[in-house]
Amino acid sequence: MTSTNPKDFGFVREIPEGDSFERDVCSDCGWINYVNPKVVVGSVVTFEDKFLLCRRAINPRKGFWTLPAGFMEQKETTEEGAIREAYEEANANIRIRDMLGIYNITHISQVQIMYRAVLDVPEFSAGPESLEVELFTWDEIPWEDLAFPTVYWALHQYNSIKNEDRFIPFSNAEGDMLTKSFEIMKR
């Protein structure tokens, strides 16, 4: 894969005329690379009392377990993106229920929108970005080997409203849940 870092190309960092923010501008042709936060869409997918998790085949966090999620693409809705990601990563046809939460991960400029979703039949397998895909009961979840703090947030927030039909979506974890979730990144 080619580098995606503007520093490896002919870009210079400057504030374009009429703008308020520094952007990368191509020194060859004047193209301005406007970069805005990216949206990650994903879901906590359940079948009966089990949770669908994918073991990552790619970096970052290769070998660790994550929820089906990824970057939203042009011309799709957030729900369509979450469905596509579950299909790409787990060959799973999921049905979206409702929005679980929206997380702001400012240091990497991501807005993560997570849904509750269900598998109507337990059919799935590892897509190209997954080493394996499995259904786990709550107690079986590989808590020591989760890929990201947001996976911990989403699973715990889901569990706290698992019997609710309607609830207000969550935002970033706070307090004890936040502290515990950061332990994940030490592994």
Add this chain to the structure above:
Amino acid sequence: MTSTNPKDFGFVREIPEGDSFERDVCSDCGWINYVNPKVVVGSVVTFEDKFLLCRRAINPRKGFWTLPAGFMEQKETTEEGAIREAYEEANANIRIRDMLGIYNITHISQVQIMYRAVLDVPEFSAGPESLEVELFTWDEIPWEDLAFPTVYWALHQYNSIKNEDRFIPFSNAEGDMLTKSFEIMKR
């Protein structure tokens, strides 16, 4: 302002190695321009029973009335972006209450995240992107001169829960509200 259309620069449209989607790739240096949906953050801002609207000084829809909203920037939260936009467009210091709704505008690849916000004091003025900024009661709102359907959605959805402390955020308008909102674009 320089063009932002890759067609005006040395880009060719192709599927990069290992990718599933067509991207614009610079024919000079190989830079891949990954474009994902952009997040628009904004708010329905109230002072007592009045709504803060801005008359647009720029295209698209110059001269029409809109809510303070705009593209989210790197390293900020969605709430911080909504606060910044109200300051830039209306010199207004708003206080965010909660999320009003999240809209998927697929034909322009936008995810719009709208908040309920309040002005604690009625101090505001037109920023560089606004011709004027005003507070309107519900009946005074210039319904015939709104800039975008989503402004209509957000105002009506707000009004439907104005006495609620907690509610589930809305999504795209449907049915009659959607139909009526499209009338706006004929003006």
